[in-house]
Amino acid sequence: MRDSLRSFIIFGLVGIVNTGVDIGVFALLTWWQLPWLAAQVIAYGCGVMNSFLMNRKWTFRQQGAFTKGLLRFILLNLLTLGVTSACMMFLHEQLGVLLWVSKGAATVLGVVLNFIGSRWWVFRAEPRSLEEVMVREQTGGEI
Structure with missing residues (x-):
């Protein structure tokens, strides 16, 4: 539980940086008269790359399997991009x-x-x- 709280706090701090990147790029591109949806896709992509690198290193302290993690992260963020763009479009x-x-x-x-x-x-x-697999099963995934 403590590890999840620590991860969420660091995730939030990294997210502040990512949001700054996203909003900064979005503001610049819309100021340059790029259509808002194109600006959203580009800005979100910039935030995604920053997010992957920072979360991998600091939030979740993951080593190895860089390509697998990056592909999963891209898929997750493509899904999130679709949901957030639809949300923006609706609102x-x-x-x-x-x-x-x-x-x-x-x-x-x-x-x-x-x-x-x-x-x-x-x-x-x-x-x-x-042994770790058995402990994970008994604790619901937390060690």
Whole structure:
């Protein structure tokens, strides 16, 4: 439980940096008159790469299996990108919510989806021994 709390706090701090990257790139691209959806995809992609590298090293302290983790992270974030873009489209274009309010709501949703997917799928620690597998089964995955 303590490890999950530590991971969530660091994930949140990394997320602040990623959100800054995302919003900064989004603001720059929309200021340059790029359509908002294209700006969203590019900005989100910049945040994703930063997120993978920082979360891999500091949040989940994962070593090895770089390519497998990166592919899973990309798949998770493509799913999250689709959900957050649909959220923005619904809020902004269907309900008339201000673009930046829509972006904020989509960002909050994206944080929740990414933490769950990162913790339990992308950066999941693989058991190293039969004893560790048995302990994981008995404790519901926590060691």
